[in-house]
Amino acid sequence: MRYGTTDVLQGVNFTARRGEVLVLLGPNGAGKTTTIEVLEGFRMRSAGDVSVLGVDPARGDEGWRARIGVVLQSWRDHGKWRVRELLDHFGRFYAPYDSGEVTRPWDTDALIDAVGLTEHANKKLKDLSGGQRRRMDVAIGIVGRPELLFLDEPTAGFDPEARREFHDLIHHLSDSSTTILLTTHDLDEAEKLADRILVLAGGRIIADGSADELSRRVSTEAEVKWRLGPERFVHSTTDATKFVRELLAENGSAVTDLEVRRASLEDTYMKLVHAVETGRDAADDNVIQIFGNPVQEDRL
Ligand SMILES: Nc1ncnc2c1ncn2[C@@H]1O[C@H](COP(=O)(O)OP(=O)(O)OP(=O)(O)O)[C@@H](O)[C@H]1O
Numbered sequence: 001m002r003y004g005t006t007d008v009l010q011g012v013n014f015t016a017r018r019g020e021v022l023v024l025l026g027p028n029g030a031g032k033t034t035t036i037e038v039l040e041g042f043r044m045r046s047a048g049d050v051s052v053l054g055v056d057p058a059r060g061d062e063g064w065r066a067r068i069g070v071v072l073q074s075w076r077d078h079g080k081w082r083v084r085e086l087l088d089h090f091g092r093f094y095a096p097y098d099s100g101e102v103t104r105p106w107d108t109d110a111l112i113d114a115v116g117l118t119e120h121a122n123k124k125l126k127d128l129s130g131g132q133r134r135r136m137d138v139a140i141g142i143v144g145r146p147e148l149l150f151l152d153e154p155t156a157g158f159d160p161e162a163r164r165e166f167h168d169l170i171h172h173l174s175d176s177s178t179t180i181l182l183t184t185h186d187l188d189e190a191e192k193l194a195d196r197i198l199v200l201a202g203g204r205i206i207a208d209g210s211a212d213e214l215s216r217r218v219s220t221e222a223e224v225k226w227r228l229g230p231e232r233f234v235h236s237t238t239d240a241t242k243f244v245r246e247l248l249a250e251n252g253s254a255v256t257d258l259e260v261r262r263a264s265l266e267d268t269y270m271k272l273v274h275a276v277e278t279g280r281d282a283a284d285d286n287v288i289q290i291f292g293n294p295v296q297e298d299r300l
Helices: 032-040 083-097 108-114 130-142 160-175 187-193 211-218 240-254 265-278 287-291
Strands: 021-025 068-071 148-152 179-183 196-201 204-209 222-228 231-237 255-261
Touching: 021 032, 021 187, 032 148, 032 179, 068 130, 083 108, 083 130, 108 130, 130 148, 130 160, 160 179, 160 187, 187 265, 196 211, 196 265, 204 211, 204 265, 211 265, 222 240, 231 240, 240 255
Parallel strands: 021 179, 021 196, 068 148, 148 179
Antiparallel strands: 196 204, 222 231, 222 255
């Protein structure tokens, strides 16, 4: 994708499988929204091949659009509509695309309940709080029971409870085989939701895998912490299972507060993105820098 003379995306290559939750991570301006907009058919790509539900988004017709749900980064329109009224209205557009397999649209009250807006069903959109408005955006995105759902920073402005409810909703949707591509800057959220994480930086996908796979890619070592009586210990190892087995065989129930920690997604992400920004290979760096804690089999 090129804007003017600037190539914003140049090596974005990935495939999503049915029912998978893909989380797209990347620094501000990396091109996440652009990627999503190209896939949705909102933005025409400058070059390259794209297939979404078997169709080139540049040529998607209404039948194709009915199978897709979109939650943009922010919507502030339809302020005078009431929650139930607007969802009822949008839902009607999907009725012709009801198939034996998928009932379209979603029943309005059941949908309002699923996004936690039952108390506010009769409120005008302009009177909703930021987080409630965001829940409404999500409801609009899924009213047609999409097979594929795009969510651009869906939980921005959610309180912790709304976030938890949203995560449950995503799990429920993916259990019913909806494929989901979402962007977020919340790495805990990415770790909770993603079957696969894509990291976009420098205009290309620099990592593609589960949180665990990415962590192993930048670090083969895990950190084991434990306590023996009043003393605390820490040890870095490439085979945590073997180490823990031996530790317990030697010390039995004297071992307490045992903890095994791989590099967190945040550690991994920072390392991958930093490597692109500095032109180095993430796997070259020493594991100790990942944990930021220069201890090897030392007593703390
Ligand atoms: N219409 C446009 N014309 C020119 N440049 C654009 C346009 N839209 C986006 N860009 C540029 O393309 C790059 C990618 O933008 P994009 O919005 O896709 O990033 P993003 O990863 O979604 O960022 P954020 O995390 O901040 O939402 C940015 O440098 C942005 O300035």
